[in-house]
Amino acid sequence: GDSVTQMEGPVTLSEEAFLTINCTYTATGYPSLFWYVQYPGEGLQLLLKATKADDKGSNKGFEATYRKETTSFHLEKGSVQVSDSAVYFCALSDSGGGADGLTFGKGTHLIIQP
């Protein structure tokens, strides 16, 4: 079945550092890929998504590129802020995300220190 593997946390960085959170997946067919973020005390929010190979999703300075050849969807940000501290989930869907449930990674807790 489908699965998502993302790097274990917590990841602790200083403000303005470069961020990479690795995510790889296994799936049949051509899944859509997502990054969700969960800020403290809040529910999951969609951060960005990509629906086909070589697509780049971007939002709030975060980017991730759908790499079919390496089955990866790594999350990056050039300069993190304290407000980026949250738990980040990589996820996939066999459809566009509406018809099927999502398969999630375990989540990566990101801590940004001032």
Next chain:
Amino acid sequence: GAVVSQHPSWVICKSGTSVKIECRSLDFQATTMFWYRQFPKQSLMLMATSNEGSKATYEQGVEKDKFLINHASLTLSTLTVTSAHPEDSSFYICSAVTDEYSNQPQHFGDGTRLSIL
């Protein structure tokens, strides 16, 4: 933006009781809602998919008689954990989508933490 409300946010009850969790889409009609379960330091696991007016589709290994799902309207789905036991303690999260064919993302509730004593 689309808002999904989940209630209650936290519940503690005795073993053997049944607990109902509500998931409401506040500003849109949700044709499909999903229920997930999350154990500590684990990923969210899909439990079931519910479509308004029809029976829920459960994932393999999820007991239908244990986790009763009702999606009676386009804005409300309920998950009832029947005869709950300590092993049912977990974090339950719902999500909703406006149109399963429109490639729209899922909108998540804030989750319900269930503790069974």
